[in-house]
Amino acid sequence: MRPRAASLACIRADVAHVHPADIGMRDHAPMEDSSDDDLVDTVTVHLREHDLAQVRAVMARHDASDLVRLLEREDGRDRAVMYRLLERQKALEVFELLDAGMRAELLQGLRTEDVARFFEEIDPDDRAQLVDELPAGVAQKLMRGLSPRERELTAPMLGYPKGSVGRHMSTEYVRLMPHLTTGDALSHVRHRGGDAETVYMLPVTDRERHVLGVVGLRQLVLGRPDSEIGAAMVEPRVVAATDDAETAARDVVEAGLLAVPVADGEGRLVGVFTVDDATRILEDAEDRTAARQGAAEPLGRPYLTTSVFGIVRARVVWLLVLAVSALLTVQVLGFFEGTLEEVTTLALFIPLLTGTAGNAGSQAATTVTRALALGEVTKRDWLVVMWREVRVGSILGGLLGLLGFAVGGLVFGWALGGVIGITLIAICTIAAVVGGAMPMLARAVGADPAVFSTPFIATFCDATSLIIYFVVATWILQL
Amino acid sequence: MRPRAASLACIRADVAHVHPADIGMRDHAPMEDSSDDDLVDTVTVHLREHDLAQVRAVMARHDASDLVRLLEREDGRDRAVMYRLLERQKALEVFELLDAGMRAELLQGLRTEDVARFFEEIDPDDRAQLVDELPAGVAQKLMRGLSPRERELTAPMLGYPKGSVGRHMSTEYVRLMPHLTTGDALSHVRHRGGDAETVYMLPVTDRERHVLGVVGLRQLVLGRPDSEIGAAMVEPRVVAATDDAETAARDVVEAGLLAVPVADGEGRLVGVFTVDDATRILEDAEDRTAARQGAAEPLGRPYLTTSVFGIVRARVVWLLVLAVSALLTVQVLGFFEGTLEEVTTLALFIPLLTGTAGNAGSQAATTVTRALALGEVTKRDWLVVMWREVRVGSILGGLLGLLGFAVGGLVFGWALGGVIGITLIAICTIAAVVGGAMPMLARAVGADPAVFSTPFIATFCDATSLIIYFVVATWILQL
Numbered sequence: 012m013r014p015r016a017a018s019l020a021c022i023r024a025d026v027a028h029v030h031p032a033d034i035g036m037r038d039h040a041p042m043e044d045s046s047d048d049d050l051v052d053t054v055t056v057h058l059r060e061h062d063l064a065q066v067r068a069v070m071a072r073h074d075a076s077d078l079v080r081l082l083e084r085e086d087g088r089d090r091a092v093m094y095r096l097l098e099r100q101k102a103l104e105v106f107e108l109l110d111a112g113m114r115a116e117l118l119q120g121l122r123t124e125d126v127a128r129f130f131e132e133i134d135p136d137d138r139a140q141l142v143d144e145l146p147a148g149v150a151q152k153l154m155r156g157l158s159p160r161e162r163e164l165t166a167p168m169l170g171y172p173k174g175s176v177g178r179h180m181s182t183e184y185v186r187l188m189p190h191l192t193t194g195d196a197l198s199h200v201r202h203r204g205g206d207a208e209t210v211y212m213l214p215v216t217d218r219e220r221h222v223l224g225v226v227g228l229r230q231l232v233l234g235r236p237d238s239e240i241g242a243a244m245v246e247p248r249v250v251a252a253t254d255d256a257e258t259a260a261r262d263v264v265e266a267g268l269l270a271v272p273v274a275d276g277e278g279r280l281v282g283v284f285t286v287d288d289a290t291r292i293l294e295d296a297e298d299r300t301a302a303r304q305g306a307a308e309p310l311g312r313p314y315l316t317t318s319v320f321g322i323v324r325a326r327v328v329w330l331l332v333l334a335v336s337a338l339l340t341v342q343v344l345g346f347f348e349g350t351l352e353e354v355t356t357l358a359l360f361i362p363l364l365t366g367t368a369g370n371a372g373s374q375a376a377t378t379v380t381r382a383l384a385l386g387e388v389t390k391r392d393w394l395v396v397m398w399r400e401v402r403v404g405s406i407l408g409g410l411l412g413l414l415g416f417a418v419g420g421l422v423f424g425w426a427l428g429g430v431i432g433i434t435l436i437a438i439c440t441i442a443a444v445v446g447g448a449m450p451m452l453a454r455a456v457g458a459d460p461a462v463f464s465t466p467f468i469a470t471f472c473d474a475t476s477l478i479i480y481f482v483v484a485t486w487i488l489q490l
Numbered sequence: 491m492r493p494r495a496a497s498l499a500c501i502r503a504d505v506a507h508v509h510p511a512d513i514g515m516r517d518h519a520p521m522e523d524s525s526d527d528d529l530v531d532t533v534t535v536h537l538r539e540h541d542l543a544q545v546r547a548v549m550a551r552h553d554a555s556d557l558v559r560l561l562e563r564e565d566g567r568d569r570a571v572m573y574r575l576l577e578r579q580k581a582l583e584v585f586e587l588l589d590a591g592m593r594a595e596l597l598q599g600l601r602t603e604d605v606a607r608f609f610e611e612i613d614p615d616d617r618a619q620l621v622d623e624l625p626a627g628v629a630q631k632l633m634r635g636l637s638p639r640e641r642e643l644t645a646p647m648l649g650y651p652k653g654s655v656g657r658h659m660s661t662e663y664v665r666l667m668p669h670l671t672t673g674d675a676l677s678h679v680r681h682r683g684g685d686a687e688t689v690y691m692l693p694v695t696d697r698e699r700h701v702l703g704v705v706g707l708r709q710l711v712l713g714r715p716d717s718e719i720g721a722a723m724v725e726p727r728v729v730a731a732t733d734d735a736e737t738a739a740r741d742v743v744e745a746g747l748l749a750v751p752v753a754d755g756e757g758r759l760v761g762v763f764t765v766d767d768a769t770r771i772l773e774d775a776e777d778r779t780a781a782r783q784g785a786a787e788p789l790g791r792p793y794l795t796t797s798v799f800g801i802v803r804a805r806v807v808w809l810l811v812l813a814v815s816a817l818l819t820v821q822v823l824g825f826f827e828g829t830l831e832e833v834t835t836l837a838l839f840i841p842l843l844t845g846t847a848g849n850a851g852s853q854a855a856t857t858v859t860r861a862l863a864l865g866e867v868t869k870r871d872w873l874v875v876m877w878r879e880v881r882v883g884s885i886l887g888g889l890l891g892l893l894g895f896a897v898g899g900l901v902f903g904w905a906l907g908g909v910i911g912i913t914l915i916a917i918c919t920i921a922a923v924v925g926g927a928m929p930m931l932a933r934a935v936g937a938d939p940a941v942f943s944t945p946f947i948a949t950f951c952d953a954t955s956l957i958i959y960f961v962v963a964t965w966i967l968q969l
Contacts (some may be wrong), residue, residue: 201712210708211690211748228707229689233680264773267766269690269748286765287746294743297776298860304783305856305944306849314861315874319881326853327886330918333849334890338897340841351834358830358837362819362952365841369848370785370812370945374805377784381777382793395794402798407806411813418817439809465784465944466849473841 050081058089063133063141067096075104083113091120092129095142095170103146118153122161142170144177144252147220147279154182154282155206169252176259177252179292180273180282181208187215189223189241193234200228209285212270215244220279222249222272249274252281257296260289261386300384303461304377306333333466339474340365347481350490356423357484360431361477368438368476369469371407375400375446376468380460383450390455396447404443408436430484437483438476445471529560537568542612542620546575554583562592570599571608574649578622585628597632601640623649623731626699626758633661633761634685648731655738656731658771659752659761660687666694668702668720672713679707688764691749694723699758701728701751728753731760736775739768740865779863782940783856785812812945818953819844826960829969835902836963839910840956847917847955848948850886854879854925855947859939862929869934875926883922887915909963916962917955924950 050073057065070078070093078101082090094117097105109117120126130142145153150169171177185203187196196213204210213231215224224244234243248266250259252273263271263286273282295309302309306329310317317325344351344361351358379396382388388396412435420428446468450460484490529552536544549557549572557580561569573596576584588596599605609621624632629648650656664682666675675692683689692710694703703723713722727745729738731752742750742765752761774788781788785808789796796804823830823840830837858875861867867875891914899907925947929939963969 197711204708204712210711228711229683232676232689232707232711233683264766264769267769269765286748286769287743290743290746290765290769300780301783301856301860304780305852307853307857310857313864313866314857315867315871315878319878319885322857322878322882323885325857326850326882327889330846330849330853330886330890331893334842334846334893337842337845340845341838344838344841348834348838351837355827355831355834355837358834358840359820359823359827361837361840362823362844362956363813363816365844366816366819366848366945366949366952367809367813369845369948370809371805373784373945374786374809377780378786378789378793378801378804381780385792387792388794392794399794399798399801403801403805406798406802407809410806411809414810414813466845466852469848469948470845473845477841 050077051084054081054093055085055089058092063096063137066093067098067141070097071101075101075108078105079108082109082117087116087120088123088126090117091123091126095121095130095145097143099143099146102143102149106146106149114152118149121153122157138170144170144275144281147275147281150275150281151182171252174256175252176250176254176256176273176284177281179256179288180252180284181288182282183208184272184280184283185210185213186220186280187213187226187240189215189217189239189244191240192236193231193238193240193243194236196226196240197231197236200231208283209270212268212272212283214247214272214280214283215240216280222247222274222278222280225272227269247272249278250284251276256292258386259284260292260296263289264293296384299459300380300461303459304380304464306330306464306466329464329466333470336467336470337473340470340477343474343477343481347477350481350485353490354484354488356427357430357481360419360480364431364434364438364476364480365469365473367411367435368442368472369465370442371404371439372442372446372468372472373465375404375443376450376465379447380450383454383460388451390451393448393451393455396451397444400443400447401440404440405436407443408439411439412436426488430480430487433487434476434480434483437479438472441475441479442468442472445475529556530563533560533572534564534568537571542575542616545572546577546620549576550580554580554587557584558587561588561596566595566599567602567605569596570602570605574600574609574621574624576622578625581622581628582625585625593631597628600632601636617649621649623754623760626754626760629754629760630661650731653735654731655729655733655735655752655763656760658735658767659731659763660767661761662687663751663759663762664689664692665699665759666692666705666719668694668696668718668723670719671715672710672717672719672722673715675705675719676710676715679710687762688749691747691751691762693726693751693759693762694719695759701726701753701757701759704751706748726751728757729763730755735771737865738763739771739775742768743772775863778938779859779940782938783859783943785809785943785945808943808945812949815946815949816952819949819956822953822956822960826956829960829964832969833963833967835906836909836960839898839959843910843913843917843955843959844948844952846890846914847921847951848944849921850883850918851921851925851947851951852944854883854922855929855944858926859929862933862939867930869930872927872930872934875930876923879922879926880919883919884915886922887918890918891915905967909959909966912966913955913959913962916958917951920954920958921947921951924954 050069053069054066057069078097082094082105085093094102094105106114130138133141169177183206185200185207187199191199200210200213211228213226213228214222215226216222225247226240226244230243248262248268249272250262252275259271263284268286270283270285272280273284275281298309302325308325308328310321310325379388412432415435416428416432419431449468453460453462529548532548533545536548552560557576561573561584564572573581573584585593609617612620648656662685664679664686666678670678679689679692690707692705692707693701694705695701704726705719705723709722727741727747728751729741731754738750742763747765749762749764751759752763754760777788781804787804787807789800789804858867891911894914895907895911898910928947932939932941
C-alpha cells in the first residue's frame, strides 16, 4: 500500500466537522469566469480545510470540461475524493470526457482503501447530502473484477447506505437489449457470460440502462431462436440499490427468484442481487434475532470457535442491564414490606406470578417479532395487534385464573385463592399487551424489534405483576 | 372420486393390527408349484385379513412373471397395494414385464388418494419394514405431471418418511448421459426441459440412473459445443431421498447451490431438490423455533389472519405446563416460610434473583439452540459445551455478584450483601450450565432443542435459585 497523501490525511483527521447546514450556505462569488488555476486553488483550499460542502458547491458552479482539467491536475486520492463530491449528472458528463488513461487512474483511486474509509467515516447524514449515487456505468466499471471483500470495502464509495442492497449486489451481469433475437442473445451470453455472477437471470435494458424486463436463460435456450427478447421478457421485480437488503432478500426468497435486477434512483441497472446473497443476509438476520431474543448479542462466528471471553462479552451487557432494571422489583417489594410481614404466605406466590407474567409476555413478543420480521404485520397495524392481544391475554388469564383460584383456594383458603385468580387474569392480559406492544414500538422508532427480548419483557412484567398482586391482596384481604 | 373398494375398506379399518413381528413369521408351505389361482387366492385372503406381512412374504416366494399375472387379475386399488408390498428388485422386474396399458393402470392406482392414505395410516415402524423405496424409474413415472399438492399426497406411497427430502423433491428434471456432447446436451434440454422444475442444474447419470455428476446450464451454453458432458460435469453433492429435509436444505443454502440431485438407497437418481424448496423448509423451521423459544407452538399462518382462538390454542398448553411447573417454587418457598417470617427483607430479592437466573439460562439456551440448528455443535460436543458454560457462567456470576454485594451491602448491610453476591455467582453458573445442557439433551433424545424454551428454562432456574438463595442465607445470617 502506498503511503497516504498528506492532504487526505488532514481531511480525514477532522471530517466530523462537516455539518449538513454547511452545504451551500456560504455564498462565494460566482467563479465561472475565473481561470482554471483559480478553480484548482479554491477547491484545494476547501479540501484542506475539510470543507467538503464547499468543495461540492464550488464544483457545482463549473462545467464538465473545467472539472476535467481540475481532476487531471490532482493526485490519485484527492482526485477520487473530488470526483465523488460531484453531482450525479456532472459525474457522468465528466467521466465521459475523460480519456481512457485518466478513467483507469480515476477508477484506481476510487478503489483505494483509504479513500473508501474516508467516505465511510463521514457522518451518514452528511454523506447522504454530499455523496450522490455513482452513475450506473461508472459504478459497474468500478466494481468489475473486485472480490466480494474488495466490493464490500468499496461500497461506501458508491453512496449506498449500510445494510442496503447496493452493498450486497454484484455488478458482474450480462445485460440484453430488447431488439435482440433469442439466438443473438444466446451468443451474447456465450461471449460475455464468463465473469458474470449469474447468467440465469438476464436483465433487459434500453441504451440508457433503464430496466425494461428480465429474461431467464431457460427461455433463451427453450425459446425459438428468431423470437425477439422484447417479446420474451417478463415484468421485472426491480429493487433499488438503496433499499433495505433484508427486506429485499426476503422478497427474493419468498418469490422463489434466482436473482433480481438492482437499479439506481433513476431506474438504471447497476447490479444484480442473487438468491445466495439473499439467503446469507437472512441467515445473519436470523442469527441476530435468535441471539437478541435470548438477551445476548450475536457471536458472529461459530459457538465452539468463539473464545470464552467473546461469549461473556456477548452476554454481559444485557445481563447487567436486566439486573439493574430488576432493582425496580426490589423497590416495589420494599414498598409492600409491611404487607409481606403481616401475611408472609403472600411471598410464596411471587415467583409463580412473575414467572407466568413473563411467559405470557414473551409468547406475545415472540409471535409479534416474528410477524414483523416476515412483514406479516407493519407498524400501522398496532391497534389491531393490541386488540388481539387484549382478547388472547384475557382468555389465557381467565383459564389460568380459574386454575389458580381452585388450587390456591383449596390449599390456602378461598380469600387467598381469589387474590391469586384475579391477579392472574390481570397480569396475563397486561403481559400479552405489553409483549405485543414492545416489538411494535421498537419497529416504530426504527430499532430492531428483537432487542425487546424475552428476558427484557419478563423483567418489565415482573415489576408490573408485583404491583397488581399487592394491590389486589390489600383489597381482598383488607390489609 | 370413485367409491372405495370393499376389500380396501376392510384392510384400512384395522391396519394397526400389523406388527413387525408378523413379517415372515408364519411359515406356509412353499407355493412355487401351485397354480396362479392358488397364488391369487392366498394373497387375496391375506389382504382381506389385513395381514400385509403375509402378503409380502407370499409374493416374495414367486417370480416376476407369476406376480404379473396376479396383478393383472386385481382391481386398481388392490393391485396398487400389492405392488407396493413387493421388494424393490421384484417391483422393478414386475414393472418392466407389464405392458403399457397395465403400467398406466398401475400408476393410476398408485396415485389414488385412498391408496396413499392407506399407506400413510400404517404405523411408521411397520411401514419401514413393509414398504421399500419405489424403484427410481417407477417413482419418476408416478410423480410426473402431479401438482405439488398431489405430490405431497402421493409421498407416503414412495416409502420416504415424513420430513425427508423425498417428500419435498421434484421428479421433473432433465437427465444427461456422460457421452453426450455439450451441443447435443443443449438440444436435449431444449426438447425435454419444458416441464422440468429446473434446467439450471442437470444431473448426469449412467443408463441405470446412477448419479455420476452434475453440469450447469451455464456450462452448456458457455462451453465448446463439441466437448463431452463427462468432461464438463463436476462432482455432485447428492442427497438421499430418505435424508432429513431440513439438514439437506441447510446444506444446499450454505453451499449456494441452485439444486442438488436426489438419489435412492442405491445411488440412483429419483429427483431434484431445489433452492426454493430448501429456503421454504428453512423458513418453516425458523417459524417453529421462533415460536417454541417463546413457549408457543407455531401458528402455521400469518398472525393477523389467525383467529384469536387459534392464537390462544398455540399458547395455552405451554402456559399451563409452565404455571403448573412453577408450583414447585411455591413449595420451595413454603419450605423456607419460617426463614421468611424471621427476615422478611429476604423476600425483596426473590424476583431479582430468579429473574437473573432465568436470563443467564436463556442466554445460554438460545446460543446453544442456534448452534445446534446450524450444525455448529453436535450432541457429541456436550462435554465441551458444558465446560464452556461453566466458565462463562462463573465469570458472569462473578461480575454480577460483585455488583450485588456492593449495592446490597450499602443499602441493606454487608451480611445481606454477602448473601446476594454469593447467590448470584452460584445461580449464574448453574443457570448457564442448565441452559446449555437442556437443548443438548433434547437433541440427544431426538426432540426439537427449541422445546426447552426460554420460559421453560426460566421456570426451572427459578426453583433452583430459590433453594440456593435460602441455603446461602441460612448459612451466612445463621438462621
